[in-house]
Amino acid sequence: MILIKKITTVVLFIFANVLLAQDGKVEKGHENFENYSFSPAIDIYKRVAEQGYQSPELYQRMADSYYFKGDLNESAAWYEKLYNSNKNLASEYYFRYAHALKAIGNITEARKIMDEFVRSKPTDNRSVILASNQNYLNKIEKNSNRYNVSLLKQNTLKSDYGAAFYKDKIVFASTRNTGVLSKNIHKWDNESFTELYVASIEKDGQLSNPTKFSKTINSKFHEATPALSPDGKTLYFTRNNYIDKKRKKDNEGLTRLKIYRATLNSANEWGNIIEMPFNSDAYSCAHPALNRTGDKMYFASDMPGTIGASDIFEVDLFLDGTVSTPKNLGREINTEGRETFPYISEDGVLYFSSDGLPGLGGLDVFAAKFKNDSTFSFVENIGSPINSSMDDFNYIININNRLGHFSSNRLGGKGGDDIYTLEELSPLNSINTTNNVIIVKDLDTKEVIANAVVSLKDLENIEVKNSNTSAKGSVAFDKIPLQQYLAKVKKEGYATNEKIVNAFAKEQIIFLEKEIYEASLGDDLGKILKLSPILFDTNKWNIRGDAGFEIAKVVAAMTVHPKLKIAIRSHTDNRGTAQSNMILSEKRAQSTMAFMLSKGISADRLTAKGYGESEPVVACEDLYCNDEALQKNRRSEFIIIE
Known part of the structure; x- marks a missing residue:
């Protein structure tokens, strides 16, 4: 959306039109090398892929790793490689690939792949349900068509968004320029920074007579998303980290967002502007919303403890002006994506926007009903026409007349972001x-x-x-x-x-099933990494392509753990003479070491030796051994020696 670019010097906003500066998803590394904790997952397979190795196994491992990590965009790319390399996949990969495609907005291809899932496993309960409900957005559709919406006539060719009720009026943010002395111009897109405006509400939800809200509130940077106390005498609003004509930055030089409080004085003017105590120069807080009694505030932030890019938090507001420690609303509401623009209706429903929960595209509006223990009885997408394929946010509603407003950057508007009127025709369905x-x-x-x-x-x-x-x-x-x-x-x-x-x-x-194992001296790294057998052609010692792929996993593990030292041990079965087998195994061990040296592993970290037929896994000297037993004896080991 337009204002995703509108960031003063520069913070990545959690305005609906904005991303937070932190992505909130930092992959956890190995905590202690000495533990030798290994997992054949992203850190290993990514390095293998970077070396140019490609295989269905690699695609599947990478796709699953990203899928379970929650990075569906990356998983879709790897599932596509897996799909194109093998048209006869296990049914579960069709299912996961279809959902990854849906997450990145490729609905047509998602339906095609989901059909393949149904055909591959028709007796699966998911297939039975999907076969009878071809539209997998059915749940959202059940909540749709409950509103009448229309574009606000007072929108401009600039960006207008973020409405809040103020007595019998509306306060909203806009980049419009209505004065002779215009606000500073943002160099990114040559639009003004946002200011707060106030307007009257007509019977049909349209607005009239918009004027600047307050010269003491509006500054030369962004102001947006106000929230007013029930008595109308206290205002909370979002602004860049700027107060008393001083702008502050974090360690990276970014000006973050903060929530400020102002009070109405005897002259009916806003003053005594202070920042909320949970703010920080190091992270952003934005989009305050108050409950009906004004003793709780909800807001969006990327503060420590955030699950994703931005989460919704709750604080108690006390009569003496102090506040409680922010509490994350938890995983019922917050995801690894963006949750933002909270609003509490007077009947106790939390409305918010998210791109982490399943929706129609971009940010969608969701509703959640509080229970007495501060958990939620349901969290549901409120459906179209409020939600669209674009960003939809900042939902507010008057529970008495069921009229309200929301913002969107959907096609058909006048500016970048626009305000729409809404009329709720029926409530969400009850749930058994x-x-x-x-x-x-x-x-x-x-x-x-x-x-x-x-x-x-x-x-x-x-x-x-x-x-x-x-x-x-x-x-x-x-x-x-x-x-x-x-x-x-x-x-x-x-x-x-x-x-x-x-x-x-x-x-x-x-x-x-355990996936990560603690390795000790003498352990075979090949077993820990679950390597397939390192195969050589008969009487050959050159590294084949399939063997190279397996050895590359060991190289990747040694790259991740730079203190590891490995003894390469090669073995043969008992066919042929003991002398020829010893020579052959020595050549294979040396060939394996040469391959690893060529991939950047230093010589002081490797030793190599052939053992011929002297250390069989299956004793075959006096017994007949089938091919499976012989294969177990023809093996390469990668023993941890330091």
């Missing part, structure tokens, strides 16, 4: 719910696993619930709709697992 318990256990030991992340998604891949297992390995999901779900379970050190669960079953077990 049940309670369900999921227990997570270790596949090998059958012991329960605490603090595993369990995500419940419906069969259209829309997340319904997200929580962590208790010390007893269990998580209870209360009041979920009666249907089947895809349960995804993640835990560091384990491979992510997905399983279809049925809400009618009160208790279900999901097993996780």
Whole structure:
């Protein structure tokens, strides 16, 4: 959208038209090299790919790694490579690829791939449901067509957005220029910085007589998204980090966003402007919203503890002017994407915008109903025509007449961002719910696993619930709709697992398999990395393409862990003479080391030796051995020696 570029000196805004400066998703590295923690995942396979190795296995590993990491844009690219390299995929890869395509907006191709999933596994419950509901946006469609919307006539060719109720008026942000002494011009797009305007509301929701809101509030930088206390005497608003004619920057030279508070004095003018105590020069806080009683504030921020690019937080406002420590609303609301522009209606519904929850494209507006314990009974996309393929945000509504406004940069507007009127014709549908318990256990030991992340998604891949297992390995999901779900379970050190669960079953077990292993001196790195056999042609020692791909994984692991030293040990079966086998294995060991040296591993980190047939895995001297047993003896080992 237009104002994604409108960033004063420069902060990446969490305006709906804005991205935060931090992406909130930093991949966790290995905490301690001495632990020798290995995982055949992104860090290893990315390096292998950079060396030019390509294979269906590589595509699948990279795609799954990004998919379970939540980077669906990257996963779509790797699933596409996997799809093009092998048209006979396991059905689950069609399912994941289709959802990754949907996430990046390629709906037509997503439907095509999902059809292939249905054909590949017609008895799967997901296939049964999808076959009878070809439109996988069905849930959003059920919530659609509940509004009348129209473009606000008072929009300009500039950007207008971010409306808030103020008594019987509306306050909004705009880059329009209405004065002789214009506001500073942003050099990026030659538009003015945003200022706050106030206008009267007509019976049909249209606005009239817009004027500048306050000369004491508007500065030479951006102001936007106001929120007013119930008595109308306290104003909270978003501004760049600028107060008392001083602008502050973070360590990278960026001017962040802050929330400020102003009070109405006896002369009916706004003054005593101070910043909220949870602000920081190092991160942004923006888009304040107050509850009906004015004792709670909701806002968007990328402060420490944020799950994604920006999350919605909650603070208590006390009568003495102090506030509580910000509380993240949690994974029921916040995702690895952007959650922003919160608004609390007087009947206690939280409306907000997100590009992390499944939607129609860009930022979509969602509704969430609070329960007494500050959790939510539902979180739902409110559907079209409020939401579109573009960015839709800053939803507000008057619960008495069901009229309100929202902002969007959709096609058909007048400027970059425009304000629209809305009339709600009917509420969201009620939900029939049940309670369900999921227990997570270790596949090998059958012991329960605490603090595993369990995500419940419906069969259209829309997340319904997200929580962590208790010390007893269990998580209870209360009041979920009666249907089947895809349960995804993640835990560091384990491979992510997905399983279809049925809400009618009160208790279900999901097993996780260990993925990360602690290596010790003498361990075979090849086994830890789950290498396929290093194969050589008969009586040959040159590195074949398939063998090179496997050895490249060891090279990548040694690159990640620069203190590792490896002893290469090559073995043969007992066919041929002992002397010829010793010579052949020595040549293969030296050839393997030469290959690794050519890939940048220093010579002081490697040794190589052939053992011929002297150390078989399967004893074949006096017994007949089949090809499988002989293959086990024909092996290469990569033993950790330091």
